[in-house]
Amino acid sequence: MKFFLTTAIDFVNSKPHLGTAYEKITADVIARYRRLAGFETHFLMGNDEHSQNVFKKAAEQGKDPLAYCDEMEGVFRDVWKRLDLSFDDFIRTTDRKRHFPAVQKMAQACLDNGDIYEGAYEGWYCEGCESFKPEKDLVEGLCPIHKTKPQWIKEKNWFFRLSKYQQPLLKHYADHPSFIEPEIRRNEILRLVEGGLEDISMSRAGQSWGIPVPFDPTSVVYVWFDALINYAAAVGYGWDDEQFAKWWPANLHVVGKDITRFHCVIWPAMLMSAGLPLPHQVFGHGWVYFKGERMSKTMGNIVDPLDAANKFGPDPLRLYLTKEIPYGGDGDFTWERFEEKYNADLANNLGNLVNRVASMSERYQQGRVRSQATSGALAAIADRAVHDYRAGMQVHALHEGAAAAFGLISAANNFIAEKEPWKLAKSPDNAAELNGVLWDLSEAVRIAATLLLPIMPASSSEILRRLGDDRPIRDRRLESDASWRTSGEKQILNAGALWPRIEAEKGAVHVSEESQKPAEPVTQAPPPAATAPAAPAAPATITIDDFAKVHLKVAKVLEAEKMPKSQKLLKLKVDAGEAEPRTILAGIAESYEPEQMVGKSIVIVANLAPRKMMGIESNGMVLAASPDDGKAIVLNAEPAAPGTRVR
Ligand code: MSP
Numbered sequence: 001m002k003f004f005l006t007t008a009i010d011f012v013n014s015k016p017h018l019g020t021a022y023e024k025i026t027a028d029v030i031a032r033y034r035r036l037a038g039f040e041t042h043f044l045m046g047n048d049e050h051s052q053n054v055f056k057k058a059a060e061q062g063k064d065p066l067a068y069c070d071e072m073e074g075v076f077r078d079v080w081k082r083l084d085l086s087f088d089d090f091i092r093t094t095d096r097k098r099h100f101p102a103v104q105k106m107a108q109a110c111l112d113n114g115d116i117y118e119g120a121y122e123g124w125y126c127e128g129c130e131s132f133k134p135e136k137d138l139v140e141g142l143c144p145i146h147k148t149k150p151q152w153i154k155e156k157n158w159f160f161r162l163s164k165y166q167q168p169l170l171k172h173y174a175d176h177p178s179f180i181e182p183e184i185r186r187n188e189i190l191r192l193v194e195g196g197l198e199d200i201s202m203s204r205a206g207q208s209w210g211i212p213v214p215f216d217p218t219s220v221v222y223v224w225f226d227a228l229i230n231y232a233a234a235v236g237y238g239w240d241d242e243q244f245a246k247w248w249p250a251n252l253h254v255v256g257k258d259i260t261r262f263h264c265v266i267w268p269a270m271l272m273s274a275g276l277p278l279p280h281q282v283f284g285h286g287w288v289y290f291k292g293e294r295m296s297k298t299m300g301n302i303v304d305p306l307d308a309a310n311k312f313g314p315d316p317l318r319l320y321l322t323k324e325i326p327y328g329g330d331g332d333f334t335w336e337r338f339e340e341k342y343n344a345d346l347a348n349n350l351g352n353l354v355n356r357v358a359s360m361s362e363r364y365q366q367g368r369v370r371s372q373a374t375s376g377a378l379a380a381i382a383d384r385a386v387h388d389y390r391a392g393m394q395v396h397a398l399h400e401g402a403a404a405a406f407g408l409i410s411a412a413n414n415f416i417a418e419k420e421p422w423k424l425a426k427s428p429d430n431a432a433e434l435n436g437v438l439w440d441l442s443e444a445v446r447i448a449a450t451l452l453l454p455i456m457p458a459s460s461s462e463i464l465r466r467l468g469d470d471r472p473i474r475d476r477r478l479e480s481d482a483s484w485r486t487s488g489e490k491q492i493l494n495a496g497a498l499w500p501r502i503e504a505e506k507g508a509v510h511v512s513e514e515s516q517k518p519a520e521p522v523t524q525a526p527p528p529a530a531t532a533p534a535a536p537a538a539p540a541t542i543t544i545d546d547f548a549k550v551h552l553k554v555a556k557v558l559e560a561e562k563m564p565k566s567q568k569l570l571k572l573k574v575d576a577g578e579a580e581p582r583t584i585l586a587g588i589a590e591s592y593e594p595e596q597m598v599g600k601s602i603v604i605v606a607n608l609a610p611r612k613m614m615g616i617e618s619n620g621m622v623l624a625a626s627p628d629d630g631k632a633i634v635l636n637a638e639p640a641a642p643g644t645r646v647r
Helices: 018-036 050-060 067-080 099-112 162-175 184-195 223-229 230-234 242-249 259-273 305-312 316-321 337-363 377-394 399-419 428-452 457-464 542-549
Strands: 003-009 039-048 087-090 117-126 131-133 151-160 203-205 216-221 252-256 283-286 288-290 331-335 367-369 489-490 553-561 568-574 583-586 599-607 612-613 614-617
Touching: 003 018, 003 230, 018 039, 018 252, 018 283, 018 288, 018 316, 018 399, 039 067, 039 230, 050 067, 067 087, 067 305, 087 230, 099 117, 099 223, 099 230, 099 259, 117 614, 151 203, 151 216, 162 184, 162 259, 184 259, 184 553, 216 223, 223 230, 252 259, 259 283, 305 316, 316 331, 316 337, 316 399, 316 428, 316 457, 331 337, 337 367, 337 399, 337 428, 337 457, 367 428, 377 399, 377 428, 399 428, 428 457, 428 489, 583 614
Parallel strands: 003 039, 003 252, 039 087, 252 283, 288 331
Antiparallel strands: 117 131, 117 151, 203 216, 367 489, 553 568, 553 599, 568 583, 612 614
């Protein structure tokens, strides 16, 4: 069983934002789900580079366009890596080995089929969309998406006979009802095609940035005609027939609602013209808005997905986007809502469950939990959750898949409240029953974590590791791993809070006072799951690898000043042995006068995500001994040189 899925390839005139990341994350969830379900999966992503906006952006920066695109590939790949995307291939439209031959082959095939002819285009062109705009699509003369006035252009173009494919397309939609999903997009496209199709330009004259038209070297292939072919190019079209035969047609193109028409009308028509099979499905997802508004540079409201990933790791963001936005519809992102869901789903619900199960197993049975032959009520709930999860994930209702897993997690927390294991632990007579409760809980956690692997890969793997199973993700299978076990045993590791609660101060993470308390109440019932804080057993250990993630360095204080309106903060300029000094805000103003700090060699956390406080971005943290009711004592690293690593 094979599954080939793709995302839209991104224009590289700006870096990824939350909207483009949403598409990639949700496609990654689908790819990971398919692998978990046992499919040989090929997940393709890439960059769309032959756009005039990209060309202009490079020129603005005084760069050669290809060199600019090379740099942007690095920027995109870094973000995608940070978001834990598991793509198998990444294609760029400037790829001369794969993409150029594919585009030229398809253009030639369409020409040979009589579907390309020479003509003149006169009309509107929106550079934002990189698309020709019929007058009827403009709203008060402006592009409805970019709200800008399109350019009036008049040039010699090669045209693709799209009009010829109106009936074949309608027939294809009728014969393959699931070709366009969700239904709202299908209806939009049906209406559009039923209304009649006009031929489209497939070339641009007088431009150098692009792939030369094989039968007219004075023109380049129009960026959309070029870009759509990436899907076939990546898997061998025009350069590796064997690979192409293996993977084509694609099972699924995941694209945004604004570009569904390119994928459901133009692309299938091009494929029909070139005599190639059509992809099985195009899924047009909705858009993510910020506080109800479209994210845009001019509005200054673009959300950087790395802000969330650097503070909380990629998984809380992946979960939010998957679970809170019904897939196919539009969704909204606000930091308040994100933090609220983080606390509810992760700190209070899943994190709390993992901590409670691990700390009770450790406290009552040294972490060793044995199977029991009869499965109780939780097993039936788990079966149902797996069933609902599969049903949702198979039809890309990712939010339903996530909800099914979280239903099981809530049920397990309720099961603890109902069984009160701490009461059972009071008498050795209840040992078998207590072990049974812990086994059931550990199975529920194991199955929930397995279901969540596609959505939160790193944290689900960590939960499974704590349950004694450290196999790599790619070795896991839904069929065998998401079924309830009645044999075997687990050695459970109690390793501390996975998701400390975010406290009221916006954007800052604090482990709450509550969560520092010792693990499980021995004599009294824990608070109900919905409000219980994460409860790690103290002291939690970390591995040397965990420690190595914290980059400690010596820094010399160059300047120090009090922050106006703050009693606690000093603003320091420090030399940390880097190209430029950095600014750090440190809460030490009650202990040190600015002049006492200047010239000191101190220790800083150098890889802390930048954080804005009182309008100033702080880049790092100063280490200080902090007695409970005394004043901070900054660590002295004299006489080590700035930049020296502390380890
Ligand atoms: N380069 C074209 C796609 C060519 S595919 C052959 C393009 N690029 S894009 O960078 O503008 O957009 C990439 C994808 O991100 C598109 O599917 C688009 O719909 C999606 N999104 C851009 N902003 C978005 C949101 N705010 N929310 C969700 N998806 C969004 O179009």
